[in-house]
Amino acid sequence: MHTYALGRPAADRFRSRWSLALGLLLSTALSLAALLAGPPADAESPRNMCPEGSFCVWPETGFGGQPRDLALRTTGIEQCTTLETGWEALSFANNTGHPVTVYQDPHCDEEADFDTHPTGSQTPQAGYVARAIKVWSH
Template sequence: MATGFLTPDQAVAAGGRLGDCGAGQLCLWEKPQFKGERLTFELADTDIESCVVLPKGFTADAYANHTGRPVTLYQSAECASTGDFHTHPDGSYTPESAYQVRAFKIWER
């Protein structure tokens, strides 16, 4: 069970594999270790500092942030701070979340 994010070098050094996620994207996988269905959000198509709710029935358990900006991932589907949430820097990988992600916000730098 992972409790935070890893840089690409840390993930590879730990024997993990990185999820495929392009520049300007936030990628979310339904299963740990970047497996299962993947959703990809483009920075160019996503409102900055707005709560983006994942599609009904989809929760993310692994993610990669390549947006060029910090991203907060929320357990709450309303981006509420009553559940778990963490902010991840650009270039970070999380092979296994400590909670099921249901929404996110991309922040200005």
């Protein structure tokens, strides 16, 4: 009767080493592929797409679709400004330098949903369709 020092036949030790080497090789290849792919391409941030002094709106969540900007120079302070007829916003960015209240109602009626957003804020997904805004002086 023969006994082996490691308690396993040579063929089993070879298969075990081969499996370990193959696993390390696959792991290294996947890590290298991920490293070479680099980080995911980021879309331009809404702040960069929204000019200074403007409140920008997008028709889709996640800042998707063609943006429109409401410039502070054309928007009255503390006055309800309705978005263009037929235009509804699902995401927006405030780059006005002032707090902005966003209203679901096109006439800024507070019976519908509304929220005030500080300057520099970005909202990729509004909880309601925005139809009007009011820019505050403070």
